[in-house]
Amino acid sequence: MTETVLSIVPDMEVPDFLVREIQAKLAYVDEAITSARVSPGVEGIELSLNGPADKTTTERLSAKVNHLVEAMADGAFEPRLSVLEDYLDRPTSFAADPMDELYKSREVVREGSGYYILGPLLSALIDFFAERVVDAANQFGAKPYRFPALISPGYLERVKYFSNFPHSLSFVTHLREDMEVIEKFSEDGCCKDGLVHAADGSYGDPDAMLSPTVCHHLYMSLTDSVLPEEGLIATAEGNCFRYESTNMASLERLWNFTMREIIFVGSADFVGEGLEKARDMMRQTLDDMALAYKVESATDPFFIGNYRDQAAYQSAFELKHEVRALLPFKGDTIAVGSYNRHKDFFGRSLNIKQADGEFAETGCIGFGFERLAFAFICQHGFDPNSWPDAPSAHYRRLSEGWHSNNAPDYGDVPSF
Structure with missing residues (x-):
């Protein structure tokens, strides 16, 4: 066409x-x-x-x-930009777009729009960073949680995700419990140009959704609860899903990505102090990666109906700060993580209370592993021997235990 x-x-x-x-x-x-x-x-x-x-x-x-x-x-005002850290002038040793080489080596394989397979090089790099975040969580005494990839649509509606971020929602469905429908799909169902084709009326109404972030599951689990006096610190890693249409490109912007969070629930001081301490911890890890980045105030990608007011509210109270890593080949930055405060929004919405009866405040830090690994490769290249000491040593330690360090002899890049 x-x-x-x-x-x-x-x-x-x-x-x-x-x-x-x-x-x-x-x-x-x-x-x-x-x-x-x-x-x-x-x-x-x-x-x-x-x-x-x-x-x-x-x-x-x-x-x-x-x-x-x-x-x-209409009526929008330019937010005041607050920069908490600026290390964008750190030297980098790589300047090309790495995606062609990542595809060629099958270190990255595109399964579909916005979701990819990552190979051992990127996976080892992610493992290094994930260990560091877990170490930070352990220093806080954070409780470990495991959350599903699915999330309740009733919960997302209750916390206004339907109205604030409708464009990024991902719906889960299935064939209707009807023998004729199932048999017809078994005979006629097919995938054409990456899309599933089925007879009209084959699918049931969505009764589950794909989770857009990690911390929502914890807040859901705390509904109608009273926290211990000392508050709660939790950590979890999970798959997250945010549909971004034609904006999805390479590892810069994914539909399906993995994230590790450290989550704080308690008083305003408890949450604020926890986030500040967590930022100090993560600064050391980003230093060890020799990552060129900055931390600056930001807003969430609210949809158009709520964008102006919600973005103004976040900006006024500086509730969100993004970790933006340099992409030398673009001369631009990309968000690889964030520090977020929600004030008492989730406490009020879900009736989560502190021991003194006040609604709880919440906050979290989160890092998207695929983007972080991509930004690191953009800055430091493909050779682990030329990486900064800490991630290089981690890669060598892991790779020494692999059955083989030889790659298969690949043919053409697969397409399904």
Whole structure:
């Protein structure tokens, strides 16, 4: 199908500070859009389409784009940027986009849009960092938890995930409990161009969803509870799922990723002090990785209806700070982790109380392992012998125990 480029000048200018957010949201404007580029001010928005831009399509997309820009930009104010750490000037030894080599060596295999297999090099690197986060959790005396990949839709609705992040939700379904439906799928069901094809009416209503983050499971488990006087610290690692449409690209932006969190539940002081101490601990680990990064204030990717007010609230109270690692080949940064405070939102929403009867406050640190490993490779390359000492030694220790360090003789990259 021929791709068409359509330029739209919205009625309202796009402020510089909203370019990144609006460009990300354009992926959800219309199924005809395959990619988008936003220029600040009055220069306009360039959309790549999967079909012709006839009059009807142009009018439809123009109306939707104007709605998006107005909803996010009207009355928006530029948040004050708070930088807590800045190590972006650290020297790096690699400058190329690593994805071609990662694909060629099958260190990364794309299973589908936004989900990938990682090989031993990246897995060993992730293992190094995961051990460090667990060590930090153990220093806090954090209790270990294990959470499912599925999460209750009733819970997500209760904590307003449906209204705040509807665009990123992932729904789980199954064939209806009907023998004829199941037999028909067994005979006719197929996968074509990566999509499952089944007869209309084959699926049941979703009664589970894929979990968007780790800490939600802990908060759900604490519903209608009273905490011990000393509060609660927990840690868990899990698969997380956030659908990002055409924004999903390489390891920079995934649908399915793994994350380790340390979670604090208790008084405001307890949560704040825990997050600050955790940041100090993680700074040492990032130093040992010689990672070029910064920690700066940020907001969550709320959907357009709630973006302005929710982002303003987060910015005003500096509730979120992202760890943004340098990608030398792009001259840009990517979020690999974050430090988050929720005040008493979950305490009030789920009736979680402190020992004194006040609603509990919550906070967490979380690091996305795939992004962190990708950023590290972008900065330090593929050769573990040239890596900084700590991750290099960890890789050597692991690889010495492997059955073989030889790679298979690969053919063409698989496609399913």
